[in-house]
Amino acid sequence: MPFITKQYKFCAAHRYWNNRWTEAENFENFGDDIYLHGHNYNLDITISGEINTDSGFIVNLQKLNNIVQENVISIMDHSQIEKDIDWFENRQPSTENMVVFIWERLVGKIPSPAKLHSIKLQETPTISTTYFGPK
Numbered sequence: 001m002p003f004i005t006k007q008y009k010f011c012a013a014h015r016y017w018n019n020r021w022t023e024a025e026n027f028e029n030f031g032d033d034i035y036l037h038g039h040n041y042n043l044d045i046t047i048s049g050e051i052n053t054d055s056g057f058i059v060n061l062q063k064l065n066n067i068v069q070e071n072v073i074s075i076m077d078h079s080q081i082e083k084d085i086d087w088f089e090n091r092q093p094s095t096e097n098m099v100v101f102i103w104e105r106l107v108g109k110i111p112s113p114a115k116l117h118s119i120k121l122q123e124t125p126t127i128s129t130t131y132f133g134p135k
Contacts, residue, residue, distance in 0.1 A: 004046070005044050005045065005120075006064060006068075007045075048114070060111065118130055119131045
């Protein structure tokens with residue numbers, strides 16, 4: 001079965017902080033990331049499915065673009081993740097949590113028979129997280 005990956009970009013800010021820890025414990029665990037900072041994220045959405053014989057595609061990319069824009073980019077772009085997005089109220093704004101959030105926002109919205117296969121979020125050139133959905 002073929003897979004297609006579409007890449008999106010957004011910018012967002014965050015800081016790591018655990019209210020149950022002292023400032024020293026927060027710094028020990030998160031370093032300078034306790035201070036507000038931002039990233040230019042690269043988001044890869046991978047879709048699997050059979051190729052439509054009429055279009056030659058797994059998924060209509062215009063529809064996919066609209067779904068991702070409405071359900072992810074419009075929410076995350078230029079946000080302070082842990083303050084502006086309620087889902088992160090009791091969660092760290094890590095790439096690990098972000099891919100779960102994005103999956104939940106998209107999983108039921110991909111036009112059938114195509115299916116969401118994975119989410120990959122790259123935060124820096126050396127940090128990315130890939131998620132294939134819940135087990």
